[in-house]
Amino acid sequence: QVQLVQSGAEVKKPGASVKLSCKASGYTFTAYYMHWVRQAPGQGLEWMGIINPIGGDTTYAQEFQGRITMTSDTSAATVYMELTSLTSEDRAVYYCARGYYDFVYWGQGTTVTVSS
């Protein structure tokens, strides 16, 4: 069965960077794109970007341009999302989700806390 297992919770200081991982199993990793979506406490879902695991082509939401990088390691069936220059506004649960036009399978989420 398809599983997306994300890395553990992170606590970061303002101005720092965070790099999250999402390990896929149960399907051919290179056959499907992966999104990253975040959800601030009590708020809605926010699309961050998408990566093609083969070749690493990416499209990012304009809101994150310049401080987000998505990468893929096909040998480890894992995608990564790095977000830099963190502020309190980046406090959220971050999800990876497999799909292209939609989000079919979701990871369990990683909580990122930004606090001095």
Place this chain on the structure above:
Amino acid sequence: QSALTQPASVSGAPGQSITISCSGTSSDVGGYNFVSWYQQHPGKAPKLLIYDVRNRPSGVSNRFSGSKSGNTAYLTISGLQAEDEAHYYCSSYTVTNTRIFGGGTELTVL
């Protein structure tokens, strides 16, 4: 880009039907048949309910249905059950090859 517009909340009694709207523009909802809907219970990851406007993934109840007219998409839930109480989000593909979510709708089953 602003989020798609959904009502903040809707409610209905068990057994009734409700419809949630999702309004966008010709650059997203109106321009493509790539609207999807998600159900999210507190503390859980979202779950795909509808894709490509009106298609249900295997395992999703046929009480959930989707449609679209112009720049607005709709999710209808028939035969409301207590377990349907959750937040619902729409999403659309956009002209810039990005994706966009609605602000979310909280469904209360009375």
